[in-house]
Amino acid sequence: MNTIRLRTPFEVGDVPLAEYPRPQFARDSYKTLNGYWDYAVFNRNDGFPGWQGKILVPFSPESLLSGLPEGMQIMPDDVLCYRLKFDVEQSFLKAHTFLHFDAVDCVCTVTLNDCELGTHVGGYTAFTFDVSSAIKVGTNVLEVVVTDPSDTSYHSRGKQRINHGGIWYTPQSGIWQSVWMESVPATYLKDMTILPDIDRDKLIVKLDIEGNAQSADVVIMDGNKLLKAHKCFGDTAVIDFDGYELWSPENPKLYDLAVKVGDDIVRSYFGMRKFSVITDRKGYRRLALNNKPYFHTGVLDQGYWSDGMLTPPSNAALEYDVKLVKSMGFNMIRKHIKIEPMRWYYHCDKEGILVWQDMVSGGSKYNFLAIGALPFIGIHVKDNHYKFFARADEEGRREYVNEMTETVKRLKNCVSLAVWVPFNEGWGQFDSVEITKQLRTLDNTRIIDSVSGWNDQGKDSSQLKSLHVYFKPVRLPNDKRCIVLSEFGGFSLPTEDHMFSPNKLFGYKMFKTPEKFAEAYEKLYEKQIIPLIAKGLSATVYTQVSDVEEEINGLVTYDRRIVKLPRDLARKINSKLVL
Numbered sequence: 001m002n003t004i005r006l007r008t009p010f011e012v013g014d015v016p017l018a019e020y021p022r023p024q025f026a027r028d029s030y031k032t033l034n035g036y037w038d039y040a041v042f043n044r045n046d047g048f049p050g051w052q053g054k055i056l057v058p059f060s061p062e063s064l065l066s067g068l069p070e071g072m073q074i075m076p077d078d079v080l081c082y083r084l085k086f087d088v089e090q091s092f093l094k095a096h097t098f099l100h101f102d103a104v105d106c107v108c109t110v111t112l113n114d115c116e117l118g119t120h121v122g123g124y125t126a127f128t129f130d131v132s133s134a135i136k137v138g139t140n141v142l143e144v145v146v147t148d149p150s151d152t153s154y155h156s157r158g159k160q161r162i163n164h165g166g167i168w169y170t171p172q173s174g175i176w177q178s179v180w181m182e183s184v185p186a187t188y189l190k191d192m193t194i195l196p197d198i199d200r201d202k203l204i205v206k207l208d209i210e211g212n213a214q215s216a217d218v219v220i221m222d223g224n225k226l227l228k229a230h231k232c233f234g235d236t237a238v239i240d241f242d243g244y245e246l247w248s249p250e251n252p253k254l255y256d257l258a259v260k261v262g263d264d265i266v267r268s269y270f271g272m273r274k275f276s277v278i279t280d281r282k283g284y285r286r287l288a289l290n291n292k293p294y295f296h297t298g299v300l301d302q303g304y305w306s307d308g309m310l311t312p313p314s315n316a317a318l319e320y321d322v323k324l325v326k327s328m329g330f331n332m333i334r335k336h337i338k339i340e341p342m343r344w345y346y347h348c349d350k351e352g353i354l355v356w357q358d359m360v361s362g363g364s365k366y367n368f369l370a371i372g373a374l375p376f377i378g379i380h381v382k383d384n385h386y387k388f389f390a391r392a393d394e395e396g397r398r399e400y401v402n403e404m405t406e407t408v409k410r411l412k413n414c415v416s417l418a419v420w421v422p423f424n425e426g427w428g429q430f431d432s433v434e435i436t437k438q439l440r441t442l443d444n445t446r447i448i449d450s451v452s453g454w455n456d457q458g459k460d461s462s463q464l465k466s467l468h469v470y471f472k473p474v475r476l477p478n479d480k481r482c483i484v485l486s487e488f489g490g491f492s493l494p495t496e497d498h499m500f501s502p503n504k505l506f507g508y509k510m511f512k513t514p515e516k517f518a519e520a521y522e523k524l525y526e527k528q529i530i531p532l533i534a535k536g537l538s539a540t541v542y543t544q545v546s547d548v549e550e551e552i553n554g555l556v557t558y559d560r561r562i563v564k565l566p567r568d569l570a571r572k573i574n575s576k577l578v579l
Helices: 317-328 344-352 368-376 394-411 433-440 516-533 567-575
Strands: 035-043 053-057 080-088 096-101 107-112 115-121 127-130 139-147 179-184 188-197 201-210 216-222 225-232 235-240 254-262 265-271 275-278 285-289 298-300 330-334 354-358 415-423 463-469 482-489 537-541
Touching: 053 080, 080 127, 096 107, 115 127, 127 463, 139 344, 188 265, 201 225, 201 254, 216 235, 275 298, 275 482, 298 317, 298 354, 317 344, 330 344, 330 537, 394 433, 482 516, 516 537, 516 567
Parallel strands: 298 330, 298 537, 330 354, 354 415, 463 482, 482 537
Antiparallel strands: 035 053, 035 080, 080 139, 096 127, 096 179, 107 115, 107 139, 188 201, 201 235, 216 225, 216 254, 254 265, 275 285
16 A cells, blocks of 8 residues: 655654653653664564664654654564663752653563563553662663554554554554653652632642651642642642632633642642533533533544654644644544643643543454444444453453543543543443443543443433434434534545545545535534534534544644635634534
8 A cells, every 4th residue: 555654844853742741740850761762673483683773752663753664563473672871960869760651552561770660551551660779870771672462452552453544543552652750859749639619619639648748838829929828738738719710711711730748849730610511491411611501512633643643743733733623613622542642631721622531442353243333223232242342351341441540540630621431432342331430430520421422321321422423414312411423524625745545545525625625514514513502412523633544534634734624614613503
């Protein structure tokens, strides 16, 4: 298959994505390890061949930006090795030093200075090692050994498939998010949970403190203006907070937050907002923001880049996508089967874009009857039939629950995150009623769209009735839950010189000219979508932000160089999607 390696317009540099990677929990202590590492790839049955060259971390070897030969593909029997030599000064080291990997696909073992730190499984979740006893002043040697079964195993993989094409994309492996270090005192803030309570005009901050601390100082700022200074004795600060501005897409007001525990200082931010489902005056269940019905007009986002694949080329690239969506009048992004770098969520918080966050799908080879055929003729199978839903592996089910827990813990303080989406279209779905209960225990401040698309397990499995409609007119079902159109559209416009696979295109409906594309897009909303709002429709998610490989149904090309739909037209249409 002939493909074209498209470059985005964003500059990368020798140390990519060097900005502090975690704005929701920031310290002054920071050392990025992104940059050029040694690498080697070999079959697991062969011996180590020696280091073969340099790879630009955090870009996967399959990506253009990695610098590796075109066509590189890590297969299930391959071993991918990394090595980095880096220097550490005495002034950097405190009582505890942590080594962070924001994502490595899929199984990796990490060694520092010949000391094995441990093994991590899971290609989308972050992990950390305490390297205090292994790190030293001067030159250090960090090694990472990775294997990736891709879609030959039950591990979470998202849209990756070795035999890729259509809605399934080229698999990628290895380090694909930032690697970095920080060092903290003996007593430090390990974690915190920020809970705005607009009903009681309070801010609740739950502190997880490591070490011997008698108290913690919590400070709230609005720019340079001090609003609150609270001394917390114990693990929970309950702060009276009134006179604030509510956060919303129309007014994405953020307040700065700092917590001091001994000599450790962590900076964060928050927004005063509330997500819920309420009944409107006509008896329809509606998504609500700050206790008022609020229509979510959204767009699906796979988070793929033509040169970085799952990895954005730069922070500017992350910001570009969020601002593009905002400029077109959307107020929501459904982050589809991917966990983004934390800075992406920061941009959503700052710009005022609601986020629907999918959990990453896994399981063995999907059964077409489960994910495609039977739901279309109205046959729904109970999702405790594990083999039918490609979830026969008990370890795979446990792994999903663990990763769901880790995802919630990582993203819990993102202001914009409004909805959790555990399962999509039956991909690796199982026990959705129980999963919803567990998820609500982990986080009862967000809405849950448990089963997006089909294979709905009834009112106990989800707060929302979630529809995917592409090939027929949209009709609302007779359901007492809040009804959302969580995927639709998918209109496609081929764009010469900006396509990954010009000879093999995928889309739900093709148009030959920008004019015909825009005309059809407007007609779809005006004739089908807008009239349904008065009949109970509470959210829409158009497919999708960008083209991805063969799939050319994006509002912008895969290389982010051509916006296909006029922004003023999109804004005009989206302005009508209100309650």
